[in-house]
Amino acid sequence: MANSSVGSTLKAYIIPLVLFAVSMVFQLFVTPRLFPTSHYDVLGVKSDSSIEEVKEAYKKLSINWNTGSEVIPVAELLKIQYAFELLSNPLWKRDYDNFGIDEHSHVVGKLKEIYTGADLSKLELPLVEATSFGPDNTFNVITSENFMSKFEDTKALLIQVFSFGSSRCANFANSWRRIADILDEVANVGMTELGEFQLAKDLAMSSFIGKYTFPDGVPAIVAFPPGCRTVNCLARYEGDLSVDTVTDWVASTILGLPRILYYSKDTLIQRFLAKGSPHKVKVIIFSNTGERATPFMRQAARDYHNYASFAFVLWQEEQFSLWFNMFGVESAPAIVFLKDPGLKPIVYYGPANNSWFQTIIEANKHQELPQLRSLTSMDLGCDAQGYSRAGHDITIWYCLILAGRLSPELNNMRATLRSLHEILLKEGEESSEGEKNQLPTTAAIALREKRLTLTWLDGEAQHRRCFFYLQTEKSYETCGRRMDIVDEPRIVIARFERNLTEESMDVEKKTPKNILEALRDDGDVHRASQLVAMYNGSYEIPQIIKWVSGIIEDGDSKSLPFFRARTPELVPEDSDPMWSNGAKNVVSASAAMKWKIRVIVKSFLEDPRIGPILLLVAFLSFGKIWLKRNQPAHQSPSKVETQKTAKEESKSNSNRKSEKKDNKSQLRRRRTEPNRDIPPSITDDEPKDAVQWELTDSDSE
Template sequence: MASTIKAYCLPVILFSLAMFFQLFVLPRSFPPSHYDVLGIKRHSSIEEVTEAYEKRSSKWNSGVEVPAIIDFIKIRYAFELLTNPVWKRNYDIFAIEEQLNVIEKVNGKYEGRSFLEIELPLLQAASTDPGDHVFNAITSKDFQSMFENTKAWLVQLYSFGSDRCEQFSNYWKRIATLLDGVANTGMVELGEVQLATFLAERKPTGQPFFRNGVPSLIVLPSGCRTSDCLIRYHGELSVDAVTDWFATNILGLPRIIYYTKESLGQRFLQQSSPHKVKVIFFSATGERATPFMRQAAKNYWAYASFAFVLWQEEESSFWWNTFKVESAPAIVFLKESGVEPVVHHGSMDNSFFSNIMEQNKQQELPQLRSLTSMELGCDARGYSRAGNDTMTWYCVILAGRLSPELYKMRETMRRVQKILSNDGELKGANEDQWSAPSTIAVKEKRLTFAWLDGEAQQVSSILFYFRFCLSSMLMMF
């Protein structure tokens, strides 16, 4: 008897587990659908959906049946959802129904009242032409060529007829503008089913889906060729949040810190390297630095230090007296002590900002370092700033430890450089046997002025410089 029980014990247990899985686990994996509400099979056609709804409504209209409010709302919701071709496609393929909250909302509004009082339709379609907000659309044919680009891609999955996508459209345009130059952006409509399915996540049942519906933002890092390396954004759909996440997590760009009026001097100006230009952004909104600004902070870290300040009207007189800043947005370049700040007011794009960074990355009297020696034309192993064909050029170098005396000499060098660069201020330059050749050399970029920090660098490490005698020019002062 005992052996018989043992023989049947395992099959009984397995059978019980199979029944439990079939009765409780599987139904949860396949919850009732809106097709079930209408009493028809899944993925029925629009015609079949309409026919099923009309059968129900004819009974209601004739008074044969009086549906409960919640039943009517669910049936009507299913009808409207499944007779809209775009909504039906999104629901059938990706399980997207962004207006599901309507059922609970309408039920609460009309609870205890007749279903005939419910205002129809329940669902509202997007109010604008879908094409108005689409740019840089990506199709399945375009997708392979994206892998050839070395920059990362930020892709928005969207749907025509989606109110959420319409609301996000202006944010997306701004995001694409801010990422211009540091990343690629594109849009994929869910109608590109093959491509959208590739970019979607998968439920345990195998159905593709987007965790937060659409719009959904997905990153294809540089070199990514499979769905395994896709990176999904699940945060707040705001310009600031999306661009900050992309710049930090995808591009690995440094953040630029905000300072107050009180902390800017102590924590930024005093602690930044004395050899670097100080770049201060004034923001009227408090938004974080744009990706192209952060890219510049990374590219120019050896030349400049960066800070942000939130503009407040009550502090406007202070900033005017300190940096000549009238309003925000603005950007200030602080160079050596005694040199007037360079100020630019107004918004700027990537191209404009890159240009002014390149123009102002050096101090007025540039510092000679291994990083800058070739660029300044102060390395005999390189070439003159005038070009590769120039056989002889000059580099005047002021070397010393940081001290009041060095600052004074740097000021003198700056004055010499400024006067030689400005024909209008140099009276009689053509008649001065000493200054005329210097003026010509400066204009032709064969003469460079620079200073060297003797504390941080050994003079002996700067090899074979051509020197120009400064003493004769100093006689002008």
């Protein structure tokens, strides 16, 4: 009985007991660790004491242990000496008073292990040497006056908060310069000294008690993502202070740039070259250090995602023969461009900077024979909605298109058109230089004038456009899914013509009055006329050039019908990559929310009022439960009458139910009794001696 009583009592008081236990943990363990004894308390002075007052207090303490009148333990002596050195240095004292920075506190613990039980006369003073770190080691210093000018462009802003009195900042100076060089033209980089108190306070973290701190000390790195101009979207770096990790954090978290993966000799072919998009240029970067891709390379991978795929390979001397035979690479660093199948790789040597890397990517983003795609149709001049490569004033231009499914036959024909393109370019250059030995063909002149473009079309991916060009019985050998082993690439030429007179007229668009006018509305019809001719000759280059020249001569000289039609749209080859779905200009909402929750929880745990508040809540809960359990159990007259009435109602209800049961049983017995007094009816069984009279046809006997 006693055990059950104790158990019920504990169960009733479980909540206040838990609150009391948690409050004791905060008071005895958490709060002392988060709020250690102040260095001012060690010296016995006020927290707002000046350097002179600190020196006087230290002088009094030192007299006591120097004269031997007072024996001071080693640990206490080291604490006093360290507190004096910290608070007598103007920079250290400023950082400690304003932001609680104490980066040399570990020195006391190390010296305590060394000098415990040893002769203190061998103690070398000072305990901490001041670091010489001056303005010469800084660059792009940000102050309260020029802070807003850093947001004039749309780039991200990376700031290092530092102190001239910090040895960690002095050691980090060279790494910070390296980070700034890597992030050049990708993000703005600056430095803010803790002496800029108002600006440093805005960049610091604020606790519940109103104290501004940098949890990991200085140097502290903060970043404003592109489009962010307030501290609400400020991001803080929490990690190792190395060049690689800091730049990777900026590129991934702040700028949202994709990563460029490293591949080995086994995975490069299987996972990159074989599975890569056939319409993209392959860019392989050979590195001799194994470092991550720089932010400007990752930015180029994002900007040129629709044109090129990127990969990293770690250069190893024992694999020299492999890479030389595959790509012609002799050393690293090197950048290799793989364009059309069977084409010799293009190799660039030397370390890459931002401008040079952007230049070579822009120059090699297209294949040698460009592909007709949704992204390139306007630039190539092969779209009826666009214009010629020669300019908007050209009324007639041409596009030579090789259509076919991806296959060896298509690769051979692409090589043929590349050779044709080189021959025409050579003819055009010779004619422009004044050589009259051989007159250039009409096709060469049109190519030089940018009125002719050579391109190829993926007949399977762009099957609607392919069928539009090849309206023949054998078009399935070229367009659509492969239904047979036969793959027959075909060459067509499209002639585009614009009616400048019609385009110059400002015709007001009227609302259709009926269905017929709506059906006749040609708002979606392309303004340029498009006539297509298919080549049926041999695939010898001279024959193709002769045919193209004849088409251009007829198209330029003859008045052909102005035929306009709705051309099927080109289908985009790639969907948006995963990294482009997130926010690119600001840190994602989920990441910002996680960071805010982490800051709130950390600040909450560091609040010294948590322990007393929990203790107060525990006592209030205990008192409430005690009063409730010890309240006298008496009932009012109205409550007694209510209980009586409820009992009477329940009794009457039970009586009614029993009466209903009796009535039902009586009715059941009456139904089951035999009906003896009822005479037989015509539905009774027929007697054995019954006779049926025969019927006649007549109604009389």
